[in-house]
Structures are given as structure tokens and as C-alpha cells.
Amino acid sequence: MKKEFFNVAILAFLFIMIVAAQIIFSGRDNKTDDIVVVNTDCRLDLKDCVIPLAETTIRISADKNIKPLEAFSIELTEHSSVIQSVFLDLSMLEMDMGKNQFVFSKTSQKQWKSTVVIPVCTTGRRDWMVELYIKLEKKQYSVNLWLQI
Numbered sequence: 001m002k003k004e005f006f007n008v009a010i011l012a013f014l015f016i017m018i019v020a021a022q023i024i025f026s027g028r029d030n031k032t033d034d035i036v037v038v039n040t041d042c043r044l045d046l047k048d049c050v051i052p053l054a055e056t057t058i059r060i061s062a063d064k065n066i067k068p069l070e071a072f073s074i075e076l077t078e079h080s081s082v083i084q085s086v087f088l089d090l091s092m093l094e095m096d097m098g099k100n101q102f103v104f105s106k107t108s109q110k111q112w113k114s115t116v117v118i119p120v121c122t123t124g125r126r127d128w129m130v131e132l133y134i135k136l137e138k139k140q141y142s143v144n145l146w147l148q149i
Helices: 002-026
Strands: 035-043 049-052 057-062 072-078 085-091 101-103 105-108 111-116 127-135 140-148
Touching: 035 049, 057 140, 072 127, 085 111, 101 111
Parallel strands: 035 140
Antiparallel strands: 049 057, 057 072, 072 111, 085 101, 085 127, 105 111, 127 140
16 A cells, blocks of 8 residues: 555655746747747857847857867847746757756846756767757747757
8 A cells, every 4th residue: 555655655755846847948838929040150169159139139149169078158138128937948969868958047137157068978079969949928939050069
């Protein structure tokens, strides 16, 4: 009896954690429209990236000389104060690098910042895709950038 209760409690806990993770990382609610994908060829390791969105223009900058397993900062500055939340997801094309998601904190009315750590790729690859998820009141953007470390 105790073992069955324990198993049910573990399953309930895991279900709640999965639902909570989906809510936290989806950045969406029932008021949000579909995601607008913005593809760029901008490389954050070489320069700041300026991206016009319908409601605002954003500038994304990262520390230079980025190395695996060393923390670095990525900052986002918006032209107008319409962004509600920002997080990023790091990945490699055709590679499973696990979950590498980082949440941005609002540091001022128009600025957001995140501390990021890039894992080591065992194959030696150093090309990363940076997907920025930007949530506004009724729209969400996925902005795709690149990073070579």
C-alpha cells in the first residue's frame, strides 16, 4: 500500500514538473498569437545585431572572446518598452546538445540581460544557433542569430 502511494506521488510530482516547465519555457498564454520567426545571418561574436520588429527595434550584443564553459553576458536593448519577457535557446544544427535555455532579466526600462554558459561539443564544433524568444503583449517572436566560439 505504501509503495503504491509512493509511486503515485512520484508520478504526480513528475507530471506537475513537466507542466510547469512547459508553462515557464513556452512564454505563451492564451492571449498570445502565433510565433513570428525572424531569421538573420548576424553573428553575435563579431558584432551587435540590430533587428527591426513590427513594434520595436532591438539591439543584441554579447561579450567578445567567448569560450566554452565560461560565463558571458548577452544584452538586449529595445527602442520602445513593449517587451514582456525574453529567453534564449542555444543549439547546434544536426546535433543534440541538450537543453541550453537562459532567461533574461530586465535591468532597466528598455534593457534586458542574461548570463550564458556554452557547453563543450565533444566533436569540436563551435557553431551555435541562438534562438531569442521575445514575448510582447499579443505577439511572440523567435529571432535566430549565430555565434561562433
